[in-house]
Amino acid sequence: MYQKQIEQLIVLQQVDDEILILRDEIEQAPKELAGLESQMEKFTERRSQIDEKLDILNEQQKRLDFEIDEDAGKIKKSKNKLMMVGNTKEYHAMMREMDSLEKLNRMRDEEQVAVSEELVRQDEATANLTEEMSGVKEQYDALKTTLDERLAKAKKKLESLGRKRKKSCKAVPPPILGRYEFIRERMENPVIVPVTDGVCHGCHIMIPPQNYNELQEGQQILSCPNCQRLIYWKAHLEPELKEKPEKKAKAKPKAKAKAKAKPKAKAKAEK
Numbered sequence: 669m670y671q672k673q674i675e676q677l678i679v680l681q682q683v684d685d686e687i688l689i690l691r692d693e694i695e696q697a698p699k700e701l702a703g704l705e706s707q708m709e710k711f712t713e714r715r716s717q718i719d720e721k722l723d724i725l726n727e728q729q730k731r732l733d734f735e736i737d738e739d740a741g742k743i744k745k746s747k748n749k750l751m752m753v754g755n756t757k758e759y760h761a762m763m764r765e766m767d768s769l770e771k772l773n774r775m776r777d778e779e780q781v782a783v784s785e786e787l788v789r790q791d792e793a794t795a796n797l798t799e800e801m802s803g804v805k806e807q808y809d810a811l812k813t814t815l816d817e818r819l820a821k822a823k824k825k826l827e828s829l830g831r832k833r834k835k836s837c838k839a840v841p842p843p844i845l846g847r848y849e850f851i852r853e854r855m856e857n858p859v860i861v862p863v864t865d866g867v868c869h870g871c872h873i874m875i876p877p878q879n880y881n882e883l884q885e886g887q888q889i890l891s892c893p894n895c896q897r898l899i900y901w902k903a904h905l906e907p908e909l910k911e912k913p914e915k916k917a918k919a920k921p922k923a924k925a926k927a928k929a930k931p932k933a934k935a936k937a938e939k
């Protein structure tokens with residue numbers, strides 16, 4: 669009876685471990701997706717900033733083209749008129765005007781070079797951003813297409829674990845189950861732990877000899893006096909581990925433990 673209860677509690681513990689992992693996955697996956705989503709939003713924002721800059725630069729380029737053409741036309745006209753000018757004063761005035769128009773256009777040429785360079789830089793920035801974005805997008809798409817599938821699978825598994833859990837619960841007397849749930853709600857996993865060489869595997873502290881003796885008797889389910897977790901003597905489930913029992917007599921071969929626990933054969937208190 670005792671043995672069976674311990675076994676069922678361990679099954680319950682395993683089921684609960686799996687449930688925790690699945691719940692975590694169900695919770696984390698959408699967060700991961702949301703993270704990628706917000707990354708993409710930031711990319712889009714940066715992209716539109718670059719586009720805005722490109723618009724301004726192109727506008728500037730167009731304006732400069734127009735102004736250069738316009739003033740070049742004026743210069744050409746003046747050159748033609750120059751031949752027909754009668755007096756020197758008018759001639760000089762026209763020359764001065766042409767000079768200043770040419771100077772303006774030279775400045776515009778320089779400005780155009782600067783604008784072209786900036787356009788190249790912004791184009792490069794766009795290309796880089798596009799590349800980064802496509803990487804993230806790929807990740808996002810892959811995650812999104814598998815997410816629903818993964819979630820559905822996890823939920824299905826959860827349901828089957830829920831059924832398995834119910835079955836295990838039935839095999840454990842309500843007061844003990846109550847203790848199990850009580851500990852589970854208040855403490856970190858695991859709830860039920862083995863004891864080997866008198867050491868609790870939950871808190872790694874030696875339990876007092878009288879408790880250890882009682883535990884080895886295997887009459888009722890005990891808690892670790894230190895961490896309160898449910899404890900069992902590992903040798904009860906894996907008889908090949910049997911330590912030299914402090915209490916001689918009582919070690920009746922409660923043996924055939926279908927090593928339902930963990931296959932870790934010679935588990936020497938892995939700390």
Ligand SMILES: [Zn+2]
Pocket residue numbers: 868869870871872873892893894895896897
């Ligand atoms: Zn403990």
